[in-house]
Amino acid sequence: MNVLEVKNLRKSFEDNIVLNDLSLTVPDHTATVLIGASGSGKSTLLRCINLLDTIDDGSIYLDGKEISDPEINVDEVRKGLGMVFQSFNLFPHMSVLDNITLSPIRVHKVSKAQARDEAMTLLRRFDLADKADQYPDRLSGGQQQRVAIIRSIAVKPRLLLLDEVTSALDPVLVNEVLSIVRDLKADGMAMVLATHEMGFATQVADEVCFLKDGNIIERGPASQVISAPQEAETKDFLRRVHEAGRL
Amino acid sequence: MNNDSPARDDSGRALSWTPSQRELERQASRKAIGRKKALIATLSSVIVIGSLIRLIITSPGWQSVKDTFFDWSYGGEVLGAVAKGLVVNIRLTIIAAILIGIFAMILALLRTSRSAALTPFRLMATAYVDIFRGVPLLLVILLIGFGVPALRIEGLTNSVLILGTTAVVLTYSAYVAEVIRSGILSIHPSQRAAARSLGLSSSQTMRHVVLPQALKRVVPPLLNDLVALLKDTGLVSILGVTDAVRAAQIASSRTFNYTPYVTAAILFLLITIPLTRYTDRVLAKSIKRQNAQGAA
Structure with missing residues (x-):
């Protein structure tokens, strides 16, 4: 069973073609990792899947249901999707606990007590229980991003979208965020993630997709795409990543 | 740490x-x-x-100005009447502020909403704000204060106090709506994206995520408007409401001594200066808080 199917997706911003006839399939319980230079279309693809951007052509299916239909209730679709952003985007006027329980209580109509219980369980699991009543600006970047991830999984999504979740963090904090993602992968959470961390991509990816100019140039298991790339463009990209010390 | x-x-x-x-x-x-x-x-x-003081004191007309504007014994005499008038201004300010808050919030939400069903109301709100921001308050007070009673609609009030307050509320709601709207627009789109991606509807996003942050941001400019509102309530005196300005006018026309005006001005200052200082403090605090957030 495929959680997500993207078929022939096209998206432009004015004259700039960002996604060019891109197709992607994500089976349940698997992690698909998008790699590629900035501007290759990774973030736009994730935003299109989450219906934050309207697509120009093609179609997107979530659990076999077309979500790119304009008639669809976007709020319903998003109930099944979790999204984590590069810049965390926690709500600064709410405590950590309120950030996490907002959607369960308001959207999923879970009782306050139950939402709190479940949030605390997640916070305890990821060593953040002592931060429950803190406000986001009191937390380190790594802690903020971990809270953002917890917030997105608190609604038990079918698919988690992670958009360069470690790009705003220093190397020490990157690890604490990645270890959460590893744990979620181990739980069987289906996810699509864009990242520049090749080592991490190798660890979690069931499939790695290399994007360039809005299309997937090369795809396959990490052992192939990252360790033994076939395409010249993939090789070139990985060489530059390597030179930047990120491999 | x-x-x-x-x-x-x-x-x-x-x-x-x-x-x-x-x-x-x-x-x-x-x-x-x-x-x-x-x-x-x-x-x-x-x-x-x-x-500056020397320039004023040595001016040829200083002695007569001093007698007509700064006659402190007369000032003390009329103090009670002017203060009683000021109570009217304060009451009017409080009532108007509450009504303005509600009305302006509705206008701001209408202007920022994207709902198709609300389109006519959005257009009306825009036209309303354009009109009332562009007409001098004094004119609105005169038009409503003299125009509405002239309609002679049964059951409609002829009280100049209520009509004056209505005019102030109508005009200030347009200003305040724009302040609130600018606060709403100042919240970064990523906050909205985060809320929507959690499944919150656009009205839930507005209520739980955007508005609480926006209102916090516009508190200092709104306090500024409150100070301006208090002063501008003096304009309803033109309709004959016995507020501080009108009380001072009555007192000074009796004796042709203008000290009551100065008395009224001092009384206004006694309220507005502390309020302005407080506004500055709130503003300084919020700038500090936002900078701290930016650094984090």
Whole structure:
């Protein structure tokens, strides 16, 4: 069973073609990792899947249901999707606990007590229980991003979208965020993630997709795409990543 | 970050120390610079303000101005009446502020909404704001104060106090709606994206995520508007409402002495200056808080 199917997706911003006839399939319980230079279309693809951007052509299916239909209730679709952003985007006027329980209580109509219980369980699991009543600006970047991830999984999504979740963090904090993602992968959470961390991509990816100019140039298991790339463009990209010390 | 033993840092180095000779010299020199600056500030103030006062006091008409505007014994005599008028201004301000808050919020939400069903209301709200921001308050007060009773609609009030307040509310709602709207627009789109991606509807996003942050941001400018509102309630005196301005007018026309106006001005200042200082403090605090957030 495929959680997500993207078929022939096209998206432009004015004259700039960002996604060019891109197709992607994500089976349940698997992690698909998008790699590629900035501007290759990774973030736009994730935003299109989450219906934050309207697509120009093609179609997107979530659990076999077309979500790119304009008639669809976007709020319903998003109930099944979790999204984590590069810049965390926690709500600064709410405590950590309120950030996490907002959607369960308001959207999923879970009782306050139950939402709190479940949030605390997640916070305890990821060593953040002592931060429950803190406000986001009191937390380190790594802690903020971990809270953002917890917030997105608190609604038990079918698919988690992670958009360069470690790009705003220093190397020490990157690890604490990645270890959460590893744990979620181990739980069987289906996810699509864009990242520049090749080592991490190798660890979690069931499939790695290399994007360039809005299309997937090369795809396959990490052992192939990252360790033994076939395409010249993939090789070139990985060489530059390597030179930047990120491999 | 706080260590339990305050005198040492994480690596065990002592955190208290005796200042070095160089540091003591620096402190002394900073003090000397501070004294010099204070001296310059005092001298310049004395010269500028002193010459202004001298200019006024030595002017040919000063003696008559002093008698007609600054007759303190007469000022004391009318103080009670003017203060009683000021109570009207304060009451009017409080009632108007509440109504303005509600009305302006509705206008701002209409103007920022994207709902198709609300389109006619959005257009009306835009037209409303355009009109009432563009017409002088005094004109609105005159038009409503004299126009509405002329309609002679049964059951509609003829009370100048209510009509005056209505005019103030109508005009200020347009201003305040724009302040609130700018606050809503100032919230970064990523906040909205985060809320929507959690499945919140657009009205839930507005209520739980955007509005709470926006309102916090516009508190300082709204306090400014509150000060302006208090002063502008004086304009309803033109309809014959016995507020502080009208009370002063009555008192001064009786004796052709203008001291009651000065009395009224001083009474207004007694309220507006502390309120303005408070506004500045709130503003300074919010700038500090936002900078701290930006740094984080």
